[in-house]
Amino acid sequence: MSAPRPLSFGAPPSGERLARIRRSPNFADGVFVNPAGPAKPPRGPGPGLLRTMLRKADRVRRRPAGDVPVHPFTLSDLAAPAASGLRLTWMGHSSVLAEIDGHRVLFDPVWGERCSPFSFIGPRRVHPVPAPLTELGPLDAVVISHDHYDHLDLPTIRQLVRTGTRFAVPLGVGAHLERWGVPEKQITELDWNESVAVGGLTLTATPARHFCGRGLRNPQHTLWASWVVAGSEHRIYHSGDTGYFPGFAEIGERHGPFDATMIQIGAYSDFWPDIHMTPEEGLRAHLDLSGGTPAGTLLPIHWGTFNLAPHPWEEPGERTLAAAESVGARVAVPPPGKPFEPDGELPVHPWWRAVAVPGPRAVPLPVPPAAATAPGEAGERPDADVGAHPAGGTVPQPDGASA
DSSP: OOOOOOGGGOOOOOHHHHHHHHHOTTEETTEEOBSSBOOOOOOSOOHHHHHHHHOHHHHHHTSOSSOOOOOOOOGGGGSSOOTTSEEEEEEETTEEEEEETTEEEEESOOOSSBSSSSSSSSOBOSSOOSSOGGGGOOOSEEEOOOOSTTTSOHHHHHHHGGGTOEEEEETTTHHHHHHTTOOGGGEEEEOTTOEEEETTEEEEEEOOOOOOOOSSSOOOOSOOOEEEEEOSSOEEEEOOSOOOOTHHHHHHHHHOOOSEEEEEOSSOOTTSTTTSOOHHHHHHHHHHHTTTSOOSEEEEESOSSSOOSSSOTTHHHHHHHHHHHHHTOEEOOOOTTOOBOTTSOOOOOOGGGGTSOOOOOOOOOOOOOOOOOOTTOOBBOOOSSOOOOTTSSSOOOOTTOOO
């Protein structure tokens, strides 16, 4: 008899949920497939990556040298409605509270101490959460991009389920939520380009280039997605985790224009170039979403909270500022927990410089050109036996040695 599956691993899709997955146009040869070209997750920590991760001088720079200046967020920050109708609060990593046209949406909430299936090992946050979940007030919806541990957190979900909020998730992810006690009636699972109305908002799952999984083996039976949220007056985009691909332009054409984009710019590496974007690629994606122009406001996400890649801790922020300046794009870089309105004065002070380990300043790189579109190009099967992604479905490395 096999050992019971750990609760933190969630549950694999089965029954009608699995049947729906198999009917998806994005599912082929037993797995979900990625759009437009190869997207190969890392197989394991090879010699090159191990040397990079264990080199002392580089390891020291992957964490801040002092306390990250977290904004002391409280309900008073949200007491008055947003003057413009849109206000965003980055809570760290990919967690963002969006107040949009009188509604509240929480993206990828991770309030746990570690993004890991275990409490004693794995990447540990480098700053505290800006506020308890109870300080956020009532939520209309919680939106999850995919099931990796740094985006779908068991302790956080168990707190949120008591609020009765709706969960919008990609296909298959509902199996995890149900095992953790979320009632089926509170869960909506969507394939790419499917939508659901929640109150006065429309939530749409859109394509991304990534992979999935929480267990020791990852059969790629849960989908990953980016998300569009449209209100009566505003539209916003959350990238989740993704490599760069030409589909951003199509997303912008179908669902834009966007008042703000929240785009992954951290945890990149030459060891996994197809599943995470560099800051310059993230800025390119922001431009693609706006028809090639620097319209709207970019909020960089997926950086500053967990040590998940070989690059220095502060580098994503530095390179994003430089890339935005080079094309005249509006970018907001608030400290965790600091609300701002994308239509108003933006937080642009590089707060991380005061607490980063001294070292060479990141070299600005050119923003890459837009990728050529390839309508109808078949997706590629991701490797089913995924290995090294530190917040994915593997046993994570000890704190300080995460990839």
